Amino acid sequence: xxxxxxxxxxxxxxxxxxxxxxxxxxxxxxxxxxxxxxxxxxxxxxxxxxxxxxxxxxxxxxxxxxxxxxxxxxxxxxxxxxx
Numbered sequence: 001x002x003x004x005x006x007x008x009x010x011x012x013x014x015x016x017x018x019x020x021x022x023x024x025x026x027x028x029x030x031x032x033x034x035x036x037x038x039x040x041x042x043x044x045x046x047x048x049x050x051x052x053x054x055x056x057x058x059x060x061x062x063x064x065x066x067x068x069x070x071x072x073x074x075x076x077x078x079x080x081x082x083x
């Protein structure tokens with residue numbers, strides 16, 4: 001178990017850095033979802049199952065879904081005309 005923790009911390013650092021460095025908003029949403037999944041696995045390994053389930057529901061599913069809906073709404077709106 002102790003050998004897995006440093007690896008999970010490394011994955012969490014890599015996925016968090018990927019969220020910041022990805023420039024395309026659609027890809028950034030998927031990077032956020034991956035980061036949430038890595039953090040949920042890390043919390044489960046740290047024996048915090050309630051926090052892991054919350055992170056899985058919110059960080060992996062709810063927030064990325066809301067961001068995707070917002071991105072699709074912004075991309076499908078027609079440009080406004082100047083009067």
